[in-house]
Amino acid sequence: MTRIHPTVERVTDRIIERSRDSRRAYLSLMAEEGDRHRDRNTALPCSNLAHGFAAAGEDKASIATRQGPNIGIITAYNDTISAHQPYAAFPPQMKVWAREVGATAQVAGATPAMCDGVTQGQAGMELSLFSRDVIALSAAVGLSHAMYDAVALLGICDKIVPGLLMGALRFGWLPALFVPGGPMPTGLGNKEKQKVRQLYAQGKATRAELLEMESQCYHTSGTCTFYGTANSNQMMMELMGLHVPGAAFIPPGTPLRQALTRAAVHRLSAITRDGNDYRPLSACVDEKAIVNAAVGLLATGGSTNHAIHIPAFARAAGVRIDWTDMAELSHVTPLIARVYPNGTADVNQFQDAGGIGFVTRQLIDAGLIHRDIVTAGGDSLDDFAQEPWLDEGELAWRACGTSGDETVLRTASDPFQPDGGMRLVEGNLGRACFKTSAVEPERWTIEAPARVFESQHAVAQAFTAGELDGDVVIVVRFQGPRANGMPELHTLTPVLGVMQDRGQKVALVTDGRMSGASGKVPMAIHCSPEANGGGPLSRLRDGDLIRVSADEGVLSTAADLALRDPAPAPEAQMGTARELFAMFRADADEAERGGSAMLAAAGL
Structure with missing residues (x-):
């Protein structure tokens, strides 16, 4: 067996030690809750139980007498988001497939599922990050009925998978699997x-x-095909063992997709407490699984949003990971995938070239991910180093072999670049993330005077007015969780791209988020501490010389910020229900801790 890489081992050990008390408290709570909910027929009074299966039709008798496991389905279905539209058909099918193995299934609840692609640059985007907390809370409400022996999580996109995982982890005595829908053509x-x-x-x-x-x-229906946050979600769930192996990028409406969803239902029925292979979610999501998710993200050049989401869902499991950990992992993780925006291929071409099965095999063989995690979707992580196919109509798995396209996927010994897709930059402007995988190395260091803005729209106006013609570091501040909910600043991407293409040296520094599709312009994002509350960005002025360097890990200014008063935060905006989210903004953590008000208020 390949020995784990020394740096991966050291970082994992540090996370385990840092998480010792919080992880112990989490596992203790899960054990207590699991014992309390061991048998729903004795835990729930008859009136409660009758309410729970009153509308279960032909499954009523089975649920009433506990003849088999009952799978709770938490669905993020809506038909506005293309990725989630296929989920309309899933619950009725899943109920049939549950009966095939003596189980039952009920829709336990639904969660909201907003699309950043629809809300980019709009007021609704200020609800986006906090929708993750709402999703977690919605999942918890559904599971609070205590009617279930396992959980099927139907969600794909940006905040939805982290939110579902955060909610499900607080019911971690139950086995759980994510059931994806697949990408559009x-x-x-x-x-x-x-x-x-x-x-x-x-x-x-x-x-x-x-x-x-x-x-x-x-x-059409299906997940967007660029390698943004949604598809990075799918990759992470595979490397954590929370899918049926290879389920991530099989298109919707195909026989193979249907076979994988059926297999997920059968698998959930087999790993409950009543069987011989109990695999509760709390045992699957541990420090090693979190490290696997981070390494997979780095090896594939995945979404910068996960520098916020990984710490958040890790905390829900009592695990503490920070950007220093991720930066050290990035230093030894080779970039082995080129998928848009850090390449020209989309996820369908990535899948055709070998997909996540190929990536998993490369990372296992290089000792960069932990092979010994407890997986929910397979017997071991080795099952995820394969690809699914239909063998005379029956679901089977086979070895991925070599890369089908070396412009898209390469081996760990011959990568596109020797380190991963993200670096930590820090200095007197705080700590921030810099995604290197899509940026040409000659642009990894930029030093230029600042232009300071307080909205992405103000940047666009200055560009249109011809004010941004020279070398410049664009600073967009008061975009953090406590200021306005930390929207993605996606409308900046074309403007900054044009500036760079016409020969300017340009970089972005912000306490906000960029899209999971953040691209070719150097960016120091998620800057912490945020400007709201007196963070360093609040003391910058136009003309201050700023140095942003992924080569050196530097984010600094020559200005003496201590001599200045912070700029006042803009007044909170009303409309699009932003006022209803004031409690989230007031209590939110810094980005490096996950930007969550819910976790902060819970003391997690």
């Missing part, structure tokens, strides 16, 4: 998409031309 190529967006930013393309292009990219 490949649409318009990514280079053409980027080109039209930049032309529109320069006023050289019409809105009708832009909308036509966008409609060719996002054109």
Whole structure:
């Protein structure tokens, strides 16, 4: 067996030691709760139980007499988000497949599922990060009925998977699996998409031309095909063993997708407490599984949003991981995938080249991920180093073999670059994340005067007015969790891309988020402490010289910030229900701890 890499082992040991008390408290609570809910027929009075199965139809007798396990389905279905539209058909099918193995299934509850692609640059985006807490709370409400022996989690996109995991982990005595829906077919190529967006930013393309292009990219049901937060979610769930192996990127509406969903239902029925292979979620999501998720993210150049989400869902399991841990893992993790935005391929081409099965095999063999985690979807992590297929109509798995396209996937011994997709930059402006995988190395260090803004729209206005012609570090502050909910600043991407393409040295520094599709411009994002409350960004002024360097791990200014008073935070905005989220903004943690008000209020 390959020995784990010394750095991965050291970081894991540090996380285990840092998490000792919180992890012990979590596991103790899960054991107590598991004992209390061991048998729903004795834990629930008859009136309560009757309410719970009153509408269960032909499954009533089985649930009433506990003839087999009852699977609770938490669904994030809606038909506005393309990724979640296929879920409409899942619960009725899952109930049939549960009966095949003597089990039952009920929809335990639903969660909201908002799309950052729809809300980018709009007021609704200020609800986005906190929707993760709402999703976790919604999942908890559904599972609080105590009617279930296992949990099927139907969710894919940005905040939805982390939120579902956070909620389910507080019911961690139950086994749980994520059941993905798969990506839409490949649409318009990514280079053409980027080109039209930049032309529109320069006023050289019409809105009708832009909308036509966008409609060719996002054109039917299924997950968006770029490697943003949603698809990074799928990768992490595989490396944590929380899917049926290979389920991530099989298209919706295909026989193989249906076979994988059926297998998830059968698998859940087999790993409950009443069987011989009990695999509770609390045992699956431990320090080693969290490290696997982080390494997988780095090896594939995944979404920067997970620098916030990983610490958040880790905390829900009593595990403490920070950006220093992730930076050290990045230093020894080779980048072995090129998927848009850090390449030209989409996730369908990634899947065709070998997909996550290939990535998992490479990382296991290189000693970069922990093989000995408890997996919910397979017998061991080795099961995830394969690809699913239909053998005469029956679901089977086979070895991935070599890369089917070395412009998309490479071995760990011959990577695209020797280290992972993210670095930590820090200094007198705080700590921030820098995604290197999509940025040319000659742009990893930028030193230029600052232009300070308090909204992404103000940047766009300055660009249109011709004010951003020289080398510049764009600072967009008061975008953190406590200021306005930490929206993604996706509308900056075309503007900054145009500036860079015309020869300017340009970088972005912000306490906000960028898209999971953040691209070719150097960016120090998620800056902590945030400007709201007196963080360093609140003391910057136009013209201050700023150095952003992924090479050196530096984020600093030559200005003496201690001599200045912080700029006042902009007044909180009303409308689009932003006022209802004031309690989340008031209590939110810093980004490095996950930006969660719920976890902070719970003392986790």
